[in-house]
Amino acid sequence: MSEHQQAAERDIDDATPELEDAIDPEDELREDQDEPALDPAAAARRAAALAHIRKFGDPVLRTRARPVDRFDAALSDEVAQMGELMIDAIGVGLAATQIGVLHRVLVYRVQQESPVVALVNPEIEWKGGEEEIMEEGCLSLPAVLVEVERPLHVRVRARDERGEEILVEATGLEARVIQHEIDHLDGVLILDRTSRDQRREAMRALREAQEAP
Numbered sequence: 001m002s003e004h005q006q007a008a009e010r011d012i013d014d015a016t017p018e019l020e021d022a023i024d025p026e027d028e029l030r031e032d033q034d035e036p037a038l039d040p041a042a043a044a045r046r047a048a049a050l051a052h053i054r055k056f057g058d059p060v061l062r063t064r065a066r067p068v069d070r071f072d073a074a075l076s077d078e079v080a081q082m083g084e085l086m087i088d089a090i091g092v093g094l095a096a097t098q099i100g101v102l103h104r105v106l107v108y109r110v111q112q113e114s115p116v117v118a119l120v121n122p123e124i125e126w127k128g129g130e131e132e133i134m135e136e137g138c139l140s141l142p143a144v145l146v147e148v149e150r151p152l153h154v155r156v157r158a159r160d161e162r163g164e165e166i167l168v169e170a171t172g173l174e175a176r177v178i179q180h181e182i183d184h185l186d187g188v189l190i191l192d193r194t195s196r197d198q199r200r201e202a203m204r205a206l207r208e209a210q211e212a213p
Contacts, residue, residue: 038090049088053098056141056189056206065097065104065185067121071163075105075120079161082107083116091139093177095184098140105161106181110173119158119168122182128153136180136190143209144202146194150179 038046054060068075078101086094086107093108109116133149154175156168170178183189191199 045088046090049085050139050142052085053089053094053139054100056144058100058140060097060100060102061140061184061189062187063097063102064187065095065102068103068105068159071120071159071161075103076161078103079105079107079118079120083109083118086116089139092173093181094139095181097184097187104185106178106185108174108177108181110177117168118161119156119166119178119181120161120163122156122158122178122185124154124179124182125157126155127151132176134176136176138180138190140184141189141191141202141206143205144190146190146198146202148180148190148193150176150193154179156182 078096082094082096082099082105085099086092086109092110093106096103096105104121105118106122107116107118128151130152131149132152133147135145136148137145152175153169153171156170156178158166158168160166168174168178180190183193191202194202
């Protein structure tokens, strides 16, 4: 853990990342669906990464992250660590709050061959009128898949880890992943964006996962 992260952890008031191989893009938010077996080394990396990710019930997941005002080497280290965790955990996105850091920072990668993108202090400045319903999972909610309706197109203004301004015009899966992770930075979970019936089923799945040996 970097000094930057340690400082951010203290900001929590002492309260207490789809497969890297080929996957249908429409399935990439489905964290707990049937997957090809991982080799032992990859499985070990995934387990180690998941152990660093806060799970449902942790209060930090319901806390709004604070804007970043220092763009230094420590922030770059934080972003690099988040990218590694996301990849090892076989995810397509990760928000800083999911590792207990109250920074408005997210990383994502929706294609295996693409570089990891970091968005610092992201703000959605435009959403298209067309929306789509799709199943989403979350590394912080193991065993949960729920249908979430989101805009298909968004424009997001942010900075990179060096403080340079960037503008992202995203569509489809990329737009969905960015919106999912910004929700995390606002303390919002996919359970808040689905129907009452699906929320009830999700809570049952979470309880069963917690009770499993």
